[in-house]
Amino acid sequence: MLVFSTSRMVWGAERGLLGLAPLLGQLGVGLTLASPQGALSEAWSAAGFPHVEFPVADRHGLRDADGGRPSPRVVAREVSETVGTARRLARLAKAFDIIHSNSLPGHLDCALAGRMARRPVVLELHDIVRPGLGRHVQRAAVRLASCTIAVSRSVGDSIGGHPHSLHVVPQGVDLERFQPGPPDASWRARLSSNPDEPVIGVVGRVDPEKGIRTVLQAMTMLDGPARRSHLAVVGAPARDDGTYEAELRAEAASMLGDRCRFVGPVDEVPAVLRSLDVLVNASASEPFGLSVLEAQACGVPVIGGASGGLPEFVTDGETGLLVAPGRPDALAAGLSRLLGTPGLSEDLTARALDCVVAYHTIGARSETVARLYRSLTPARAPARR
Numbered sequence: 001m002l003v004f005s006t007s008r009m010v011w012g013a014e015r016g017l018l019g020l021a022p023l024l025g026q027l028g029v030g031l032t033l034a035s036p037q038g039a040l041s042e043a044w045s046a047a048g049f050p051h052v053e054f055p056v057a058d059r060h061g062l063r064d065a066d067g068g069r070p071s072p073r074v075v076a077r078e079v080s081e082t083v084g085t086a087r088r089l090a091r092l093a094k095a096f097d098i099i100h101s102n103s104l105p106g107h108l109d110c111a112l113a114g115r116m117a118r119r120p121v122v123l124e125l126h127d128i129v130r131p132g133l134g135r136h137v138q139r140a141a142v143r144l145a146s147c148t149i150a151v152s153r154s155v156g157d158s159i160g161g162h163p164h165s166l167h168v169v170p171q172g173v174d175l176e177r178f179q180p181g182p183p184d185a186s187w188r189a190r191l192s193s194n195p196d197e198p199v200i201g202v203v204g205r206v207d208p209e210k211g212i213r214t215v216l217q218a219m220t221m222l223d224g225p226a227r228r229s230h231l232a233v234v235g236a237p238a239r240d241d242g243t244y245e246a247e248l249r250a251e252a253a254s255m256l257g258d259r260c261r262f263v264g265p266v267d268e269v270p271a272v273l274r275s276l277d278v279l280v281n282a283s284a285s286e287p288f289g290l291s292v293l294e295a296q297a298c299g300v301p302v303i304g305g306a307s308g309g310l311p312e313f314v315t316d317g318e319t320g321l322l323v324a325p326g327r328p329d330a331l332a333a334g335l336s337r338l339l340g341t342p343g344l345s346e347d348l349t350a351r352a353l354d355c356v357v358a359y360h361t362i363g364a365r366s367e368t369v370a371r372l373y374r375s376l377t378p379a380r381a382p383a384r385r
Helices: 012-026 039-046 072-093 104-117 133-144 153-157 185-191 212-219 224-228 243-259 269-274 290-297 328-340 344-359 362-376
Strands: 002-004 032-035 051-053 099-101 121-125 147-150 166-168 199-203 230-234 260-264 278-281 302-305 321-323
Touching (some): 072 104, 099 104, 104 133, 121 362, 147 153, 153 166, 185 269, 199 212, 212 230, 269 290, 278 290, 321 328
Parallel strands (some): 002 032, 002 099, 121 147, 302 321
C-alpha cells in the first residue's frame, strides 16, 4: 500500500501513522511512504519501512492572510499543484494496491491519482476544516475516494452529508510505550526551573490553533496550591520562521518569568508525559487530541476544551476535566480544582486508564484499518513492489 503525506515534520497524525505501520505489517499489510524529506521520512526509514522521496511545494491552503476568500491567483496555484502532484502519484501508485492519504493538503491529490491509476483510495481525516472553499474541496475528495477514515465523529461531521463510505476510527495508543510510571528526575529538571512544584504541560505543535496563549493567561489566574505551578511547552513551531513561538516566549517571560519553559520537540514523549502533573489541551476545537490519550495511558490527569474530539473520549469529572474552550478563567478554575482537590487526580487517572485499555489501543485500531483495506481489494492479486 502507498501512503502519501505532505508533511516533513512529525505531528499527531504522523505519530499515529508511525505507530500503526508495524502492526499493519504483522497483519500482512505492507506500507510504503511517499513524502518529502524531513523528520517524518527519517523516522519512517529508521523504523525499517520503505520510503519514496516525493518533493512537494508548500501548500498554504485556500484562505488568504486574513482568513477570507483566496484570490484567483491563489486558487490557480493550488489547482496547478494538485494536478501536477496527482499525475506523479498516479504513476507511482500503479505498483501498489491502495493509495492512502494521511494529510489534509494531499487528500484531493490522492483522490484524483486513484482515478487516474485505477486504484482504490483511502483518505484519513485528521482535521476539522472550517466552512469555506477548503471544506468544499475536502468534500469533493471524499466523494472521489473509495473509503474515508475520520479520527473522531467531530471530524466526520465537519464534512457534512454523512457519506456511506466514512468510518470513524479513533486514534489508539501503544500501551507498551505509554504506560504509568514514576516521573523522570532529569526530565522534571528540563521542564521546570523548580521540579518540586507542580508542572503543567502542553505537548504538540506550537501554533495559534493550540490555544497556548489561553494557557499562559490561565497560569496568571490560578488559585490555591496550583498558584505555584510551572508551565512546560513541549513541541516544535508549526511555521519554519518561528515568529509565533518567539512572540509566545516574550509574552511568557513577561507574564510568568522563570515559571514557563519552551522545551522544543522531543522523541521521548512517554517519559515527558510521565514527568508532568497535568496535561493541558487548550485548542478551540481539537480534532482528536492524541497527546491527551497518551497522557491518560501514562496515568497523567488531563484537562481540555469541551469541544471537537476531546469529549468523545474524555468524560468530564470521570476521566478528565473539560472546560469552556478559549476561556482562560475557566481553564484556571479547572486547573486549580485539579491540583487543589485531594484524591481527584488519582480518581480521574484510574478511570481514564481503564477506558484507554478497553477502547483505545493501537492494536485494535490496526485490526479495524486492516479490515477496511482488505474490503477494497477482495479480488486483486498482490501487486508487484
